[in-house]
Amino acid sequence: MSTFPLLSLPSLVIWNVIDNLNTEETLDLSMCSRKSRFLVRACSKNRYELKIEICYENKLVLYSKQNPADKVTFAFENYSVRCDYLSVAFEPHVRYIPYHRQSGTFSLEKEFIEYFLGTFQCVIDEIELSRLYNLPIYFRDIIDYFSSLQPSVREFYLEGRVKEDDLNYFLNTSTISEALQLEIVTDHKAGTDFYIDLYSIILWGGGWMNLNHFLKMNFTACFYDAEISLITPTDWLLLMNSWINGWNLRMKMFQFQSHEFDFELTETMFEQVPGQRIDKNVVRFFESPDFIEVGEVLEIYGGYDIRRAEDGVVATVVRHPICPVRFVFLVWN
Amino acid sequence: MTSPASSSEVKYLIESSEGNTFDVSGAALRQSNTFNAMFLNIGADGPIPFTDYNEATLKKVFEYCEHSVNEENYSGPKHQDDLSKWDLNFFNEMDQKMFIDVINASNFLDIERLTSYCCERIARMLRGKNTQEMIKVITLPTAEELEAKQKVEEKKAAAAKKVAEKAAETAEKTETLEELPVQQLVQTTRNKLTRKYLSFSNE
Numbered sequence: 001m002s003t004f005p006l007l008s009l010p011s012l013v014i015w016n017v018i019d020n021l022n023t024e025e026t027l028d029l030s031m032c033s034r035k036s037r038f039l040v041r042a043c044s045k046n047r048y049e050l051k052i053e054i055c056y057e058n059k060l061v062l063y064s065k066q067n068p069a070d071k072v073t074f075a076f077e078n079y080s081v082r083c084d085y086l087s088v089a090f091e092p093h094v095r096y097i098p099y100h101r102q103s104g105t106f107s108l109e110k111e112f113i114e115y116f117l118g119t120f121q122c123v124i125d126e127i128e129l130s131r132l133y134n135l136p137i138y139f140r141d142i143i144d145y146f147s148s149l150q151p152s153v154r155e156f157y158l159e160g161r162v163k164e165d166d167l168n169y170f171l172n173t174s175t176i177s178e179a180l181q182l183e184i185v186t187d188h189k190a191g192t193d194f195y196i197d198l199y200s201i202i203l204w205g206g207g208w209m210n211l212n213h214f215l216k217m218n219f220t221a222c223f224y225d226a227e228i229s230l231i232t233p234t235d236w237l238l239l240m241n242s243w244i245n246g247w248n249l250r251m252k253m254f255q256f257q258s259h260e261f262d263f264e265l266t267e268t269m270f271e272q273v274p275g276q277r278i279d280k281n282v283v284r285f286f287e288s289p290d291f292i293e294v295g296e297v298l299e300i301y302g303g304y305d306i307r308r309a310e311d312g313v314v315a316t317v318v319r320h321p322i323c324p325v326r327f328v329f330l331v332w333n
Numbered sequence: 334m335t336s337p338a339s340s341s342e343v344k345y346l347i348e349s350s351e352g353n354t355f356d357v358s359g360a361a362l363r364q365s366n367t368f369n370a371m372f373l374n375i376g377a378d379g380p381i382p383f384t385d386y387n388e389a390t391l392k393k394v395f396e397y398c399e400h401s402v403n404e405e406n407y408s409g410p411k412h413q414d415d416l417s418k419w420d421l422n423f424f425n426e427m428d429q430k431m432f433i434d435v436i437n438a439s440n441f442l443d444i445e446r447l448t449s450y451c452c453e454r455i456a457r458m459l460r461g462k463n464t465q466e467m468i469k470v471i472t473l474p475t476a477e478e479l480e481a482k483q484k485v486e487e488k489k490a491a492a493a494k495k496v497a498e499k500a501a502e503t504a505e506k507t508e509t510l511e512e513l514p515v516q517q518l519v520q521t522t523r524n525k526l527t528r529k530y531l532s533f534s535n536e
Contacts, residue, residue, distance in 0.1 A: 013452060
């Protein structure tokens with residue numbers, strides 16, 4: 001192995017060398033010495049992002065902003081009894097930290113996070129917090145910890161059983177700048193403090209949500225899925241009426257999916273809302289906002305057009321062309 | 334010999350650290366952003382002094398510049414595998430010392446293309462290596478070496494401390510005689526006399 005006195009070169013040259021290294025190599029170089037860490041720190045600003053997953057195993061993914069595939073993943077085993085789904089089994093490049101005395105307490109993960117934030121000056125872009133597997137971690141402590149790291153995170157995914165108080169605490173203390181995904185079971189009732197205003201909201205298992213929850217939300221794009229929904233056909237018509245009267249001005253797309261909802265009945269009731277039914281033979285194309293898929297164009301047949309009272313903007317409510325148990329509520333430009 | 338011209342025929346005289354001078358074409362020199370910023374518009378009276386670098390290094394750097402004059406405009410670093418045979422020969426025939434000198438000179442002269450290729454070449458040495466292997470490549474001392482070094486330093490410090498203590502002891506003795514204030518000295522003598530007197534009187 002040939003040697004080379006890298007750290008004796010001028011800083012500009014070293015930075016240029018670091019530019020040629022991928023995320024994993026840059027991380028390894030930063031761990032060589034205090035000087036190498038300092039040099040990596042000096043040229044890494046705004047180049048990396050961090051994703052935190054707290055689940056049956058905890059994962060920290062440090063990746064390049066320009067090329068997310070250029071990443072290094074650390075996975076921390078949480079349980080002494082080995083789980084079958086550990087990423088190390090199917091992702092050979094994951095750096096695996098097996099079960100040890102402090103596992104499950106999140107203490108080692110915190111050290112890693114602080115190292116990444118300190119060395120790479122990266123932003124925590126995405127947090128996934130599953131409550132199904134991490135009962136020893138006190139929910140509010142971890143929420144407080146994330147809030148202390150940076151003022152806001154772009155995307156937050158919350159999963160599991162969350163009590164009403166905890167959900168309120170989460171919504172009131174966490175600042176999410178763009179996207180929220182909830183896949184939770186909760187006893188939450190929409191109160192005055194339930195207010196979400198985000199670019200996108202994805203609600204898996206949203207059976208706990210009622211009309212009041214929706215009327216307190218603002219979003220550009222929303223996907224809702226529930227096996228059994230609290231939303232009734234009358235609620236859906238109320239939602240359409242609310243939009244006409246100025247609810248959720250930023251909305252571009254709302255996809256409502258439920259297996260027990262009576263879509264056919266609701267469609268027959270559309271005339272109760274002021275608007276115009278469009279013939280099924282009329283085909284229109286809707287360019288959906290970047291959401292679940294980027295640059296998706298939706299082909300819709302017919303539907304029911306309504307017009308916003310304030311500015312005359314037109315929206316269409318129609319059954320999804322492929323999925324019959326889904327309404328799409330599209331707002332045209 | 335030198336003039337503020339942009340024509341490629343113009344030759345500039347370069348002075349190395351040994352005080353030797355040699356010719357470089359204007360076209361080659363213009364690849365150096367440092368040169369562009371300093372001399373291109375105002376011209377240079379006499380040889381341009383790049384006296385931090387020796388003649389061999391500067392000649393090597395400008396050899397590269399002369400060669401790449403006719404290449405298409407530089408558009409970001411190329412992968413080493415994309416380098417031409419000439420480029421590869423150019424790098425391969427340098428020993429490590431010359432390579433380091435060339436990087437330093439290229440960095441100072443701000444020749445983007447050459448610096449990038451050099452850096453890519455260094456990055457290749459680190460590619461695919463873990464921290465321990467990198468430490469060996471960039472010749473950092475290992476943990477054991479650091480520990481051994483620390484022990485030697487501790488021993489040295491202990492020895493130095495002993496010497497210092499001895500010196501301090503000696504100085505203290507001298508100090509008691511030399512540096513006591515006169516009044517204190519008088520008092521001490523008086524006390525001694527009193528004690529002597531008292532003991533005498535007691536007898």
